[in-house]
Amino acid sequence: MIKLRTIIVLYIIVIILAYLFLPWKGIFFIILSLLLLFYFIYGSFSICSNLYVKSICKGNSEEKKVALTFDDGPHPEITPEILDLLDLYNVKATFFCTGESIEKSKDLLKEIDNRGHAIGNHTYSHSYGNNIYSTKLLKADIQRNQDLIFELIGKKVRLFRPPFGVTNPPIAKALKNFNFHIIGWSLRSFDTILEPEQVIRKVKKKVKNGDIILFHDNRLNTIEIVKDVLYFLQANNYGMVRVDELLNIKAYE
Numbered sequence: 068m069i070k071l072r073t074i075i076v077l078y079i080i081v082i083i084l085a086y087l088f089l090p091w092k093g094i095f096f097i098i099l100s101l102l103l104l105f106y107f108i109y110g111s112f113s114i115c116s117n118l119y120v121k122s123i124c125k126g127n128s129e130e131k132k133v134a135l136t137f138d139d140g141p142h143p144e145i146t147p148e149i150l151d152l153l154d155l156y157n158v159k160a161t162f163f164c165t166g167e168s169i170e171k172s173k174d175l176l177k178e179i180d181n182r183g184h185a186i187g188n189h190t191y192s193h194s195y196g197n198n199i200y201s202t203k204l205l206k207a208d209i210q211r212n213q214d215l216i217f218e219l220i221g222k223k224v225r226l227f228r229p230p231f232g233v234t235n236p237p238i239a240k241a242l243k244n245f246n247f248h249i250i251g252w253s254l255r256s257f258d259t260i261l262e263p264e265q266v267i268r269k270v271k272k273k274v275k276n277g278d279i280i281l282f283h284d285n286r287l288n289t290i291e292i293v294k295d296v297l298y299f300l301q302a303n304n305y306g307m308v309r310v311d312e313l314l315n316i317k318a319y320e
């Protein structure tokens with residue numbers, strides 16, 4: 068992936084050349100600027116574009132292993148059900164927790180850790196607000212969740228997933244202050260939008276070796292989905308491991 072700075076430098080060079088040599092420079096400038104703008108927007112919403120931050124979205128495709136990841140919890144009613152299902156299949160997963168959810172279910176965060184699952188930072192507020200435009204606010208929001216998780220489980224988290232998978236220059240700058248592995252996904256279940264049967268069908272059809280699968284453990288539907296997906300993946304001999312194991316990286320400092 069070409070770096071952001073390289074793209075901007077190339078853009079400036081092409082625009083200068085166009086102004087010097089092209090007769091229809093105005094239209095060229097508008098078209099090129101629009102293309103660049105669309106690319107920046109695409110880069111913001113597609114974490115795997117790696118335009119603003121270097122993220123990991125997939126594991127080794129040689130091995131028949133996948134990682135189940137759960138965002139936005141812990142949820143007092145749903146997460147315990149998911150933990151029991153994971154235990155039933157002897158599967159370890161990864162939970163990207165928000166500080167606001169943790170505050171409501173502190174013992175549950177400890178339970179996730181005690182049962183051997185990995186915990187990742189998903190920011191404190193998971194906000195669409197001003198903090199995605201301010202490096203200072205975003206840094207404080209991430210640090211607040213780091214401190215909360217450390218207070219409860221005594222571990223310094225190294226796995227981070229940005230809310231909504233959105234990245235931009237302020238987020239990239241804020242993340243430079245942390246020693247994180249930025250984790251995306253290769254298979255988005257769309258469990259927040261689709262009906263359970265559609266999600267299950269989609270996962271069964273699309274799953275591949277090395278996939279990082281995105282679920283949310285704050286949705287009632289997820290319980291039914293996970294029940295089916297666990298059965299399917301195990302019946303088809305997929306190993307299900309924590310994301311740090313799939314990627315051979317460290318979950319904690």
Ligand SMILES: [Zn+2]
Pocket residue numbers: 138139189193229230231
């Ligand atoms: Zn989220």
